[in-house]
Amino acid sequence: MKYIDEFRDKEMVELLIKKISSITTKDIALMEVCGGHTWAIQKFGIPSLLPKNIRLLSGPGCPVCVTSKKFIDQAVAFSRLKDVIITTYGDLIRVPGSTSSLNIEKSKGGDIRIVYSILDALQIAKENLTKKIIFLGIGFETTAPSSAAGVFNALNENISNFFLFSSHKIMPPAMAALIDEGVTINGYIAPGHVSVITGSHIYDEIPTKYGVGCVISGFEPTDILQSIYMLVKQIHDNNFSVEIQYKRVVKPEGNIKAQEIMKEVFTLRDDWWRGLGILKNSGLAVNEKYSNLDAEKMIPVIVEETKEEKGCICGEILKGLKKPKECKLFGKVCTTSNPVGACMVSHEGACNAYFRFNN
Amino acid sequence: MENNILLGHGSGGKLTHNLIKDIFVKYFDNPILRQQTDSALLNIDSNCIAFTTDSYVIDPIFFPDGNIGKLAVCGTVNDLAVSGATPKYLSVSFIIEEGFCIKDLETIVSSMADEAKKAGVLIVTGDTKVVNKGQCDKLFINTAGIGILDEKLKAISSGDNIKAGDKIIINGTIADHGMAIMAARNFGNFKSDIKSDCACLNHMIKEITDTYSRIKFMRDATRGGIATILCEIAENNKLGIEIDESKIAVNENVRGICELLGFDPFYVANEGKIILIVHQEDADTVIETMRKNKFGKDASIIGEVVDIHHGKAILKTGIGGSRIIDMLAGEQLPRIC
Numbered sequence: 251m252k253y254i255d256e257f258r259d260k261e262m263v264e265l266l267i268k269k270i271s272s273i274t275t276k277d278i279a280l281m282e283v284c285g286g287h288t289w290a291i292q293k294f295g296i297p298s299l300l301p302k303n304i305r306l307l308s309g310p311g312c313p314v315c316v317t318s319k320k321f322i323d324q325a326v327a328f329s330r331l332k333d334v335i336i337t338t339y340g341d342l343i344r345v346p347g348s349t350s351s352l353n354i355e356k357s358k359g360g361d362i363r364i365v366y367s368i369l370d371a372l373q374i375a376k377e378n379l380t381k382k383i384i385f386l387g388i389g390f391e392t393t394a395p396s397s398a399a400g401v402f403n404a405l406n407e408n409i410s411n412f413f414l415f416s417s418h419k420i421m422p423p424a425m426a427a428l429i430d431e432g433v434t435i436n437g438y439i440a441p442g443h444v445s446v447i448t449g450s451h452i453y454d455e456i457p458t459k460y461g462v463g464c465v466i467s468g469f470e471p472t473d474i475l476q477s478i479y480m481l482v483k484q485i486h487d488n489n490f491s492v493e494i495q496y497k498r499v500v501k502p503e504g505n506i507k508a509q510e511i512m513k514e515v516f517t518l519r520d521d522w523w524r525g526l527g528i529l530k531n532s533g534l535a536v537n538e539k540y541s542n543l544d545a546e547k548m549i550p551v552i553v554e555e556t557k558e559e560k561g562c563i564c565g566e567i568l569k570g571l572k573k574p575k576e577c578k579l580f581g582k583v584c585t586t587s588n589p590v591g592a593c594m595v596s597h598e599g600a601c602n603a604y605f606r607f608n609n
Numbered sequence: 610m611e612n613n614i615l616l617g618h619g620s621g622g623k624l625t626h627n628l629i630k631d632i633f634v635k636y637f638d639n640p641i642l643r644q645q646t647d648s649a650l651l652n653i654d655s656n657c658i659a660f661t662t663d664s665y666v667i668d669p670i671f672f673p674d675g676n677i678g679k680l681a682v683c684g685t686v687n688d689l690a691v692s693g694a695t696p697k698y699l700s701v702s703f704i705i706e707e708g709f710c711i712k713d714l715e716t717i718v719s720s721m722a723d724e725a726k727k728a729g730v731l732i733v734t735g736d737t738k739v740v741n742k743g744q745c746d747k748l749f750i751n752t753a754g755i756g757i758l759d760e761k762l763k764a765i766s767s768g769d770n771i772k773a774g775d776k777i778i779i780n781g782t783i784a785d786h787g788m789a790i791m792a793a794r795n796f797g798n799f800k801s802d803i804k805s806d807c808a809c810l811n812h813m814i815k816e817i818t819d820t821y822s823r824i825k826f827m828r829d830a831t832r833g834g835i836a837t838i839l840c841e842i843a844e845n846n847k848l849g850i851e852i853d854e855s856k857i858a859v860n861e862n863v864r865g866i867c868e869l870l871g872f873d874p875f876y877v878a879n880e881g882k883i884i885l886i887v888h889q890e891d892a893d894t895v896i897e898t899m900r901k902n903k904f905g906k907d908a909s910i911i912g913e914v915v916d917i918h919h920g921k922a923i924l925k926t927g928i929g930g931s932r933i934i935d936m937l938a939g940e941q942l943p944r945i946c
Contacts, residue, residue, distance in 0.1 A: 260929050298930045586935070
């Protein structure tokens, strides 16, 4: 298949592995901070091909995994309101809250619908005028612009029963926080889709302030291996910078229009990340100007007290400090069919990918 | 275990397996049911009878190259055929929602009759119930079927004779049915010409068994896709399985949409595909025979049974890496970004 098979070429893969192996035998830890990368790395069996001195860590790049339990608890509370329809990306429905999940609420009769795009949620709003439609906005700079566009569409089409519940986050504060916390990271495989929107400059501080290189990578095996090669070379040459491997899609300036609508609809706030705690100016709240579409402001609801799971080390796994296998719950209490922590839920989550492809 | 039934309990993956084990087998337990084969094998007088049943609920009920009725006949015929039986008789029960269009019902019934005729089975008994509007979604169909089992093919269902070195074969491309349904649901707003692979495979299977090849196991890879079957074989028989990704064919249009939505074709449903495990010396004969039939023209060897990593199915990825194939946990969902 064109545009796919070229990037999965076995000979090219072998060549890249050879080149990576020839640079250094020094121990190197590289972190990917995009769930799409975590998934691709496991799906193609990339760790089984790399030399032993190169270790890949999965960072907080899966939108579902970093979403706070409090957000799930509030979404569950919204779903119990009689006049509410919850619209959400699929994976979120399986994330356990303190005492329930959207999946469980759905089986009890809650009107929870999986959508592929916020536009589907707007359509549901148009077809159900007596109901309030809440779209659960999760994800990073990749999905935030489409949520912002949804807000614009709702306004333009006078859809007054549509509300956005935002848990959107931005990536750079988390990347800096991990290094500040002392996690050993020698290079970042930087997220491809986030960077399509933001451009490459959002990472500029990482090499200058921390001496850690960033390579913005595509999602095919040869993309990922070329990015690893570029990072290993930066480390060997002791010359750290932000480079774009995914040049066929990512431009240094990013998508200006998407950046503008994000800026218009959202405002930065301190936000809670699973495993990392509260990070300053890392979350995207709906701007005051659009508060009549903000579910948090417009739909009052009583939310149960959030309880954290005992024994779950999702936090340390998200920081790359521990591997899924080091968790006592992994594969025993916490499995893909009965996830305890968020990392086991999404196929982009580190525990889920590890469980399915390596267990 | 959850307190309520989730949609994932019907996915054919882990939740379904747990439900069967923890509720159905727990209470219905008997030596025949315990075999957990596609058809129950019953020794009545001197005959061995294969007996199976399946219910069909699908949205939409009409899809490219099929409908719920065709599916209900093919599914049950295939469950009998992969057990090594010659399908003979079917029962059909309809649960119909009040207000359902009679012309649509006639179209569905007529295609069931066509399919039964092609497969050489008779529909000999049935039942009809109509429920209030909203109490079922348009039309649900249950079929049960019986077939006569050849004594020599008795071990196929259990896979007891599978040994390291045996070859694993499939009769063509994967994931067509599941993605045809996705397209028919207008999921993701794409248009496509993907057709369901829904077909009765009993004649092709008969042609294979007539070669007297050493067939160790057969199963139709429906819900849960080929991944689920491969995991089941490895787990149940405590054998290692190795699959070569590059040998598995996926139609270009199916592959494209899977890539776009983030679906793994290994877990997507098929309705006209069987996985066979055969003695390595007989693999070529089986492939040759299958390729002569239109439902097996793309048949290929996709892997083999090995004497390592017992209980696990390992995939050799197209780029030369390796990873585990696991059962689907719940429903397969499109990726977020």
